[in-house]
Amino acid sequence: GAGVSQSPRYKVAKRGQDVALRCDPISGHVSLFWYQQALGQGPEFLTYFQNEAQLDKSGLPSDRFFAERPEGSVSTLKIQRTQQEDSAVYLCASTTGGGRTEAFFGQGTRLTVV
C-alpha cells in the first residue's frame, strides 16, 4: 500500500475487555515497530519485529500485552483485560531495514478504556 495503515482508528473498550489492534506495514518493509504514545508525550517503544521474528519486546508494559507478526507482514497488538492506564495512542511504524533508515508511521489507534 501507499503507507502504513492501522485499524481501527479509534477504539473504546470497557475495563477488562480484550482488544486487538492491527497494523499493515508498507509492502516489503522488513522491520516493524509498535509504540505507545500518551497524551502530550513522545512515543515510547513497545516492541520490534524483523520479518516474523520478535527481536525485542522489552517495552511491553505487562504480560497483558502481546504482539505478533506471523507471516512477516501484518502485525497485531493484543491487550488483554484492558485497564484505564492502557488508554493511549498506539503507533505502528515500518522500515526497509533496521532503525537507521526512515521509519514510516501509521496514523495510530486511539484506545480509550472506560
Place this chain on the structure above:
Amino acid sequence: GESVGLHLPTLSVQEGDNSIINCAYSNSASDYFIWYKQESGKGPQFIIDIRSNMDKRQGQRVTVLLNKTVKHLSLQIAATQPGDSAVYFCAENINNYQLIWGAGTKLIIKP
C-alpha cells in the same frame, strides 16, 4: 523511561520568521538522531536525520545542528509557514533500531 515531561513546551513564531527548536538527548553513546513532525491526529513524519560524525545537515528549509559535547540538537526551520504548525520531536537511536523520544515542542504559527 527517558521521555520527559507532561508539560509540552510551546514555541510561537510569526509566519515568515525562522524557528529554532531545541532538544537535549540523554545517551552519550547515541550516534544517530532524527527529527519528526507530528500533526494533530496523525502519526509522526520524518523530517531530517543526522549521524554523530556530522555537526550540521541541511534539508529543504530545515537544518539540524548537533552538539555532542553538551548532548544538544536543534532544528531550524526557515521562513516558517502555517503548514509547519505541529509538535516536533527529536529522537535518538539506540541498539540500532530502538528510538528514544524527547518530550516534544509545539510550534504555533502566528499570522
